[in-house]
Amino acid sequence: xxxxxxxxxxxxxxxxxxxxxxxxxxxxxxxxxxxxxxxxxxxxxxxxxxxxxxxxxxxxxxxxxxxxxxxxxxxxxxxxxxxxxxxxxxxxxxxxxxxxxxxxxx
Amino acid sequence: xxxxxxxxxxxxxxxxxxxxxxxxxxxxxxxxxxxxxxxxxxxxxxxxxxxxxxxxxxxxxxxxxxxxxxxxxxxxxxxxxxxxxxxxxxxxxxxxxxxxxxxxxxxxxxxxxxxxxxxxxxxxxxxxxxxxxxxxxxxxxxxxxxxxxxxxxxxxxxxxxxxxxxxxxxxxxxxxxxxxxxxxxxxxxxxxxxxxxxxxxxxxxxxxxxxxxxxxxxxxxxxxxxxxxxxxxxxxxxxxxxxxxxxxxxxxxxxxxxxxxxxxxxxxxxxxxxxxxxxxxxxxxxxxxxxxxxxxxxxxxxxxxxxxxxxxxxxxxxxxxxxxxxxxxxxxxxxxxxxxxxxxxxxxxxxxxxxxxxxxxxxxxxxxxxxxxxxxxxxxxxxxxxxxxxxxxxxxxxxxxxxxxxxxxxxxxxxxxxxxxxxxxxxxxxxxxxxxxxxxxxxxxxxxxxxxxxxxxxxxxxxxxxxxxxxxxxxxxxxxxxxxxxxxxxxxxxxxxxxxxxxxxxxxxxxxxxxxxxxxxxxxxxxxxxxxxxxxxxxxxxxxxx
Numbered sequence: 077x078x079x080x081x082x083x084x085x086x087x088x089x090x091x092x093x094x095x096x097x098x099x100x101x102x103x104x105x106x107x108x109x110x111x112x113x114x115x116x117x118x119x120x121x122x123x124x125x126x127x128x129x130x131x132x133x134x135x136x137x138x139x140x141x142x143x144x145x146x147x148x149x150x151x152x153x154x155x156x157x158x159x160x161x162x163x164x165x166x167x168x169x170x171x172x173x174x175x176x177x178x179x180x181x182x
Numbered sequence: 183x184x185x186x187x188x189x190x191x192x193x194x195x196x197x198x199x200x201x202x203x204x205x206x207x208x209x210x211x212x213x214x215x216x217x218x219x220x221x222x223x224x225x226x227x228x229x230x231x232x233x234x235x236x237x238x239x240x241x242x243x244x245x246x247x248x249x250x251x252x253x254x255x256x257x258x259x260x261x262x263x264x265x266x267x268x269x270x271x272x273x274x275x276x277x278x279x280x281x282x283x284x285x286x287x288x289x290x291x292x293x294x295x296x297x298x299x300x301x302x303x304x305x306x307x308x309x310x311x312x313x314x315x316x317x318x319x320x321x322x323x324x325x326x327x328x329x330x331x332x333x334x335x336x337x338x339x340x341x342x343x344x345x346x347x348x349x350x351x352x353x354x355x356x357x358x359x360x361x362x363x364x365x366x367x368x369x370x371x372x373x374x375x376x377x378x379x380x381x382x383x384x385x386x387x388x389x390x391x392x393x394x395x396x397x398x399x400x401x402x403x404x405x406x407x408x409x410x411x412x413x414x415x416x417x418x419x420x421x422x423x424x425x426x427x428x429x430x431x432x433x434x435x436x437x438x439x440x441x442x443x444x445x446x447x448x449x450x451x452x453x454x455x456x457x458x459x460x461x462x463x464x465x466x467x468x469x470x471x472x473x474x475x476x477x478x479x480x481x482x483x484x485x486x487x488x489x490x491x492x493x494x495x496x497x498x499x500x501x502x503x504x505x506x507x508x509x510x511x512x513x514x515x516x517x518x519x520x521x522x523x524x525x526x527x528x529x530x531x532x533x534x535x536x537x538x539x540x541x542x543x544x545x546x547x548x549x550x551x552x553x554x555x556x557x558x559x560x561x562x563x564x565x566x567x568x569x570x571x572x573x574x575x576x577x578x579x580x581x582x583x584x585x586x587x588x589x590x591x592x593x594x595x596x597x598x599x600x601x602x603x604x605x606x607x608x609x610x611x612x613x614x615x616x617x618x619x620x621x622x623x624x625x626x627x628x629x630x631x632x633x634x635x636x637x638x639x640x641x642x643x644x645x646x647x648x649x650x651x652x653x654x655x656x657x658x659x660x661x662x663x664x665x666x667x668x669x670x671x672x673x674x675x676x677x678x679x680x681x682x683x684x685x686x687x688x689x690x691x692x693x694x695x696x697x698x699x700x701x702x703x704x705x706x707x708x709x710x711x712x713x714x715x716x717x718x719x720x721x722x723x724x725x726x727x728x
Contacts, residue, residue: 087255087263123261132230134255134263136243147217147243149254149268 080104080112081141084150087134088120096135096150115140209266209285211237212275217244220275229266229285231258245270245283253292256285265292317469320348324476334484335367341477342368342453349469350455351434354380356389356397357443357451357481364389364401367451371433379433387426394420396440400452406471407440410461434458441470443478450481501559508552515545554685557617561692568696572720573612574605575646579637582619586635589627596634606639608646609720614693615648618701621686622650622713630654633710644719651712657705665703666691 086093104112119126135150209226222237255263267286327340338355345353355368369380396407412435417427443451453474519541583599590597626635633653640647666687694701705711
């Protein structure tokens with residue numbers, strides 16, 4: 077079992093959905109190495125899952141494991157810095173080590 | 183840290199603010215720092231398709247970045263989605279730090295954008311299809327010009343006209359003439375006013391194989407020269423004089439292609455296509471090379487055709503001369519012998535009459551030989567024309583027998599005709615069949631000293647057979663094929679007295695093949711010979727002759 081488990085909710089097989097999936101994967105790889113899995117849920121083809129999770133917007137990513145569960149609305153992924161600098165806690169479940177650094181300079 | 187925007191009401195005094203928020207067209211949602219919904223205005227409820235109660239305490243999630251706009255999908259009850267523009271600002275809510283999320287329904291805008299994008303894609307596809315159609319039309323025009331004429335000078339001139347303005351603003355075509363000279367055979371300019379400059383160009387700076395021009399380069403190397411952008415520097419290097427460069431500038435030269443005319447592994451010339459306004463693309467290059475390839479093939483074909491025509495003309499001229507030169511004196515010999523025999527020039531005694539008969543026999547014999555040589559030559563040249571029709575081969579065999587009977591009688595040979603009861607119909611040229619039978623029959627009589635010559639007609643499946651058999655000296659196996667070779671006669675040295683050219687059987691076999699048939703021989707020395715002419719039956723069998 078991977079250390080980190082995420083569920084990514086998207087609406088339809090659109091360019092936006094694909095971009096969201098690719099970006100999340102990239103962020104996770106950069107931050108978490110290979111220690112993660114991402115489950116992809118399309119709310120258009122599986123509306124019951126959206127309802128079950130009470131997903132209100134897409135793309136939304138839910139951190140299932142480890143606790144605490146968190147959910148985040150993914151914006152445009154040029155703004156990956158937002159995920160990293162503002163929500164490192166969300167991803168790793170622990171205090172950000174390098175807050176303030178702009179990962180775009182990587 | 184932005185705190186701009188409406189601050190949600192906390193006190194009764196903020197009722198006015200509350201009214202504004204309630205009536206706002208945009209959805210307003212307050213979420214806690216953990217992403218849980220604390221407040222949703224009516225517009226937000228409509229957008230999500232859920233009541234305030236359903237939304238409160240639901241987890242919306244945290245937007246990635248505060249203070250920035252992003253486009254997301256809103257998932258309504260039942261899974262339907264709507265496009266929304268999301269903007270979040272940090273606020274304080276009931277004493278806690280929170281986020282104010284405003285959501286604007288942009289479904290219409292997104293759909294409009296989608297429609298616009300689609301329309302643009304369709305337009306691009308249409309433009310593309312039009313360009314393709316234009317190119318196909320152009321090349322099809324090229325093809326029809328090419329097939330219209332075998333005079334390649336005229337053809338290339340038409341092609342040059344066709345290339346402007348379709349493929350170039352101006353175009354010149356240079357060809358390596360058969361004497362190795364480079365000739366500018368065609369030139370065209372889309373702008374009629376500037377067309378005379380092309381004549382000046384040809385007169386003052388004629389194409390040369392060793393010249394610096396792209397055309398010369400393409401001619402020498404057999405490779406396409408493409409110059410995306412013609413600069414002053416380029417012009418200086420690829421012209422023979424400043425006036426030459428000036429002339430090219432005056433003609434309008436921004437981008438050019440020089441494509442070799444290559445066919446049958448030979449570079450026959452080059453076509454130079456020049457644009458004054460735009461730059462040539464890869465597509466243009468493909469069209470130009472296609473164009474050049476077709477033009478080159480037409481030049482090559484025209485030249486091959488001309489060479490073949492010339493050879494064939496020489497041959498037929500020879501035949502005409504031969505026929506005339508040989509027959510004219512022969513006619514005189516025969517004609518005057520007839521006159522003498524008729525006593526026109528005075529009384530003729532028996533001995534003289536006999537001599538005249540010998541003269542006439544010799545002349546007739548010579549005439550036969552000339553006819554054979556002419557028939558052979560015509561066949562060699564491929565001039566033999568067939569006049570085929572449905573023929574009952576029994577009729578042809580009867581005619582052949584009638585012709586041979588006097589000859590056979592002279593040698594005291596029997597002439598036997600063996601015909602089937604029913605018709606033996608072939609779709610063939612009766613004159614040619616008769617010619618073959620006559621030839622075979624004459625030979626049979628010639629090489630038979632006792633016995634008979636027989637002509638038989640038979641049907642075997644879809645073949646119609648005519649046999650000419652004799653009881654003569656026969657032919658050894660070794661010679662059975664050689665007798666069909668031209669100018670060959672069995673035992674040439676000691677059989678010379680039988681006469682003939684040695685062409686008869688060769689012509690007979692070729693004629694048989696021309697008719698779609700075969701001519702075969704069965705023979706053994708001392709046991710006679712049987713020649714079998716086999717012809718295909720008429721397509722619908724042996725119906726009664728009409």
